[in-house]
Amino acid sequence: MARGGHFPQGLHDRYDGELHIALHPDRPTVVANFVTTLDGVVAFDVDESSGGGEVSGFFDLDRFVMGLLRAMADAVLVGAGTVRSAPTHEWTARRVHRASTALYAEWRAGMGVGSPQPTTIVATASGGLDPSHPGLSAPDVPVIVATTEAGGRRLAQVALAPNVRVEIAGTENGVAAPRLVEIAGSIGARLILCEGGPHLIGDLLGAGLLDELFLTIAPQIAGRDDATPRLGLVQGVAFTLTGAPWADLVSVRRADDHLFLRYRFDRDGG
Template sequence: MAGPDTGADAPGTQARPLVPLYEAPQLPRWSLPPALTELYGSDLGFAEPVIYSNFVASLDGVVALGPEHPSSGSAISGNEATDRFVMGLLRACADAVVIGAGTLRASPHHLWTPQHVYPAATADFAELRHRRRRAPDPELVVVTASGDLPTEHPALHADAVILTTAENARNLHARLPATCTVLAAGRGPRLPISNVIDAVRARGHGVVLTEGGPHLIGQLIRERLLDELFLTTAPVLAGRANTIRPGLIAGLELLPAHRRTADLVSARRRASYLFLRYQISHPLPPAQPANPT
């Protein structure tokens, strides 16, 4: 992910305007507040409904540094302020932000709001949401099949929707703050990602950002549910040796048997960082032979 960490912007760090390198002409455009348009390099918008994700990756394709560094996005990005601005902007556009319980546990002080990652644009993010007639913050949706949640996490005390199994829902109702809404999205031991998205849609959310990790992205890709990917390529080499350092997708193998492609629809630059936007292609599954009569 263009990743949550334990705090907000370091004092004095300011994003710099992105330089547009390429933009597909058919992209939807919402009217952003002028300060956001200046920083992003143009307006930004989505065709609804949409599910999009946001990651930062090293040049060698690492998006997470392993279990000993559970919240490693800012280490990969170098805490680049412009990456944090883009993360905040993508949150400001969203009706809901979907994360897994592992992401919540790995970021013990984080709030999944636009202003948390880029406070300098707080007023402009609020203006964008006002123009869009949205709530002040996107709704945080936490997905957990196990029910293992840190009940003291500040994000759970600031309103959150918990999607879990029917078996865990009653127990979580008793354990979590009253600010949380707990919903059953399936019966254990796993939650089908299609059930999760159905539950999010049922709450009226057409524009959905996922900041879940590679396993959640793998599930969305498997079920042909992810529409767009925002990828920041940081000018750094992470390396791999004795720890698991995943790329964008975990828990799903595609090549060589299954080819999924993406269309580049936007490319921007800030110094040696690249900010890329892809639309994911989802070919239809092979037709099943008809049952003999």
């Protein structure tokens, strides 16, 4: 079983071929979308004030592909660090590539995805979220905040919008990756798009739950030094030589000097 298929005219003009994502029969499929520099950096600032947009140079086709993936997903999963780094963002297709909004909606409906917008699922141990963040307060975008008891107590003190549900699902260390996937499954999600950040994707990889990675490589080098450590694609987990996940390269696309790579970790094909 798969999600995707023929594009309506207009999307087809911008993405060569078709896009299908295989779905697991027994749990939601999890794919991630990131952009890195040639040297693997995902954000120039460690203080959460810049992110993928700056890394890609706000490259239009990177935003377009991000929109395609959001249009396919039942849920977009993000860590609170990513939410705090993007104070004006909303995790919808319309927000990332406004010009394609109608085409994305047409494609989503054609695929039979039940909801007009993907549910945003935010993982936070601390509960440190601004309730007025547009990504948490758009009335037509359902939001689940997956957190700890301490996070729940903190969130109980702020006025969250009616579209936001808080789910206490973790220990003081955070919410285990399988629980995050289970929460998405509990709302009927078959396809989860994880948009980071590096700590959250680290949790998913560590739990063996990341099925695919859509990785854009932007043609610049960020560098790092001791004073500027900078985040890489994966943080918070260090695999051993024998335990490191390997992936199959599913597709390579090119637009100008950016590369669009698609990898599958579930090497049996899902």
